[in-house]
Amino acid sequence: MKWITGFLDTPSRVAEPFWEAITGAGLSPRRGPGGEFATLLPDDGDAYLRVQVVGDGPPRSHLDLHVEDVPAQARRVSALGATVVLDDGELVVLRSPAGLVFCLVPWHGEQVRPAGGRSLVDQMCLDLPHAVFDAEADFWSAVTGFERRPGSLPEFDFLVRPDGMPLRLLLQRVGGDEAGMHLDLACDDRPAEVARHVELGATVVRSEPRWTTLRDPAGRVYCITDRPVGRG
Structure with a gap:
């Protein structure tokens, strides 16, 4: 794994201002067909927290694991016991043996951990x-x-x-x-x-x-x- 991102999945945008304030981060332009994705941009270092508006279920968290070769890592992780939920060609959504959803996504050179404050x-x-x-x-x-x-x-x-x-x-x-x-x-x-x-x-x-x-x-x-x- 080259980098790890934590995702905050929420049925609405109600908690986004809270997490901006807590982390001191800014919110990136929204992405996705319905503008459901955004990144919390730290003052220093590379981003590692993102928000997603989801249409169902309770608010929750999940991990994105950033790798150099998504298809190869998806095959390796599947052999370890994960189940593929979705493969859209760029990212792969999987479920762990215990049922935890996570994603394999491309690594884009992230390497500097933000320093944080209080x-x-x-x-x-x-x-x-x-x-x-x-x-x-x-x-x-x-x-x-x-x-x-x-x-x-x-x-x-x-x-x-x-x-x-x-x-x-x-x-x-x-x-x-x-x-x-x-x-x-x-x-x-x-x-x-x-x-x-x-x-x-x-x-x-x-x-x-x-x-x-x-x-x-x-x-x-x-x-x-x-x-x-x-x-x-």
Whole structure:
């Protein structure tokens, strides 16, 4: 994988101003037949967050994996257990063995991770039911080529990202039967960052010793963590 992009999929544009404010990014011109796609453009470095208006389902997140040869990587990833959902010739939409949707897209030379400020979106957490955790964690390690390691708490593993990669992949053991994804932010002052998000329209779901779970204005869950910006 040459680059990773996090996508915010939402039935409407209601949460886009919130994520612009949170990240300090500008919104690119819209793309797609209905103007459904746009990129959050950081002040420095290469873009790695995008928004998409989707017509159905709850607000959610997904990953785009940027590669040099999409057809070859689609064949490789399919051999690892993924299922092709859509192949439009330029990008391929797939589903992981646990049901997580992701895309393989062309790499266009992105390589500079934004530095961030008081906080930084720097992690995609894959929420995996206990029954499929190990198989799915090994799948994502094989897909990305990133080494899997145990986290600081027993419910977490993570994949070691290369220097400069904008998003780390965290793997979380969860109850239930359905896998999902959510974004995490690193920050140096969690209470102050949570207060900023609430002022901008977020709602606190719960607070843990090391992170706070919130919902954005569209109802999408994400977390603010105590990890220092630029590390992890």
